[in-house]
Amino acid sequence: MDRSIYLGVDVGGTYIKCARLRGTKILKRITMETRAREGLEVSLQQILTAINRIGKDAAGIGIGIAGIIDSKHGIVRYSPNMPGWDEVPLARLLERKSGVPVCILNDVNAACLGEWQYGAAKGCQDVFMLTVGTGVGGAAVCEGRLQFGAHGFAGEFGHIIIKENGKKCACGNRGCLESYVGVRPITRLARRLLRNRKSSLHEAERITPRSIALEAKRGDRVARDIYARIGHYLGIGITNIIHLYDPTIVIVSGGVSNAGRILFDPLRKTVKECVIGSRFRDYWIVPPALGNDAGILGAVYYAKSVAHSANSS
Ligand SMILES: [Zn+2]
Incomplete structure (x- = not known):
């Protein structure tokens, strides 16, 4: 050995x-x-x-x-x-x-430990990480310790309920964050908005978070609206996290986070508007560093x- x-x-x-x-x-x-x-x-x-x-x-x-x-x-x-x-x-x-x-x-716990020790949250003691892809996951490091909870399942961020009687989630509940910001809800929202609006997305080969992000960066209004809404929903979720854990850093990773500023700008705006005691807190909402x-x-x-x-x- x-x-x-x-x-x-x-x-x-x-x-x-x-x-x-x-x-x-x-x-x-x-x-x-x-x-x-x-x-x-x-x-x-x-x-x-x-x-x-x-x-x-x-x-x-x-x-x-x-x-x-x-x-x-x-x-x-x-x-x-x-x-x-x-x-x-x-x-x-x-x-x-x-x-x-x-x-x-x-x-997600593993990725959070990686980013905490060697990446975007190096040197911080209070970290929350969320991943947004097909599913939405979460993990928390509080006062320098990864949180497992009583049964080992802490950090199920995708299933915090942001809307009563909201959309049906894969877990069986209604109104979970995951049913508003995962890959499937994003493409579904795109199809709905595209029904009666002009957009360069009509020409896109496939509607994916990636193709929507690309058109948003080129200035397409519908594509921008989609990310503004996703950012807003994530902002509501992250507000809940900040109120619960008071982290210094929130890392947003996963395929959907690759959209960059078109996602992070509306997200940060919602958090800033909703978090209580904002001016007494130092917190950053950032993409991951380690890929x-x-x-x-x-x-x-x-x-x-x-x-x-x-x-x-
Ligand atoms: Zn759920």
Whole structure:
């Protein structure tokens, strides 16, 4: 075993990404298409193959994965990207076959740890991170500690309810933030606004958050209106977060955040208007700094800190 080597793994619905790290330096990478539909055994084997190729000698492995993850017991309770991964003791299964200690945590928690330690929130003690993509996730670091909550599921930012009797959400509730700002609601809003308005989006090959952002930057009014509304909804959500956690920094990541200022300007405006005690607070709402590696760096940081606290107790 090489004590300086750790393996970081990001289990996504499309790709499984693995990286061999010394410190924060990525020495090797393996990326595979996730074969989640072929069942638990196949995707487990994919992760094991990667461990055998680039992490057999590692001191530890940190794995970030979407869903309800019980980090304390190393159990995937449920993962939306991985059908059949219900109540899977992932850490134990992988440890037994690889001989390397394994820690697992929610993917947004992992990305938040990465950005906190090495990226956009470096040096801050109170951080909130939200990701806006197909789903909307969240994670909080308060007074220098990642928040897990009583059962390990803290930070479900996408499912805070911003409108009573609002739109139906995938979770079964109505009016969740996710049903207003995720990829699907954005394209649905675009289609609705485009019905009776002129827009260069009528010529777009596909209506996606990306194509809408592109036209918004070129000055298209409808595209700008779409992001103004999304920014406003996110601003309401972030106002709730600031009132709850009083963070110094809120990181907005995920595909939708790539829109840049056309999203961040209306978002910041709503927060400024709604947050109480605004003039007594110093807070920043920013995009992430680490790109796609935040999750891997954060998962490794987590694995190291678990190993460290086990050694010192
Ligand atoms: Zn919901």
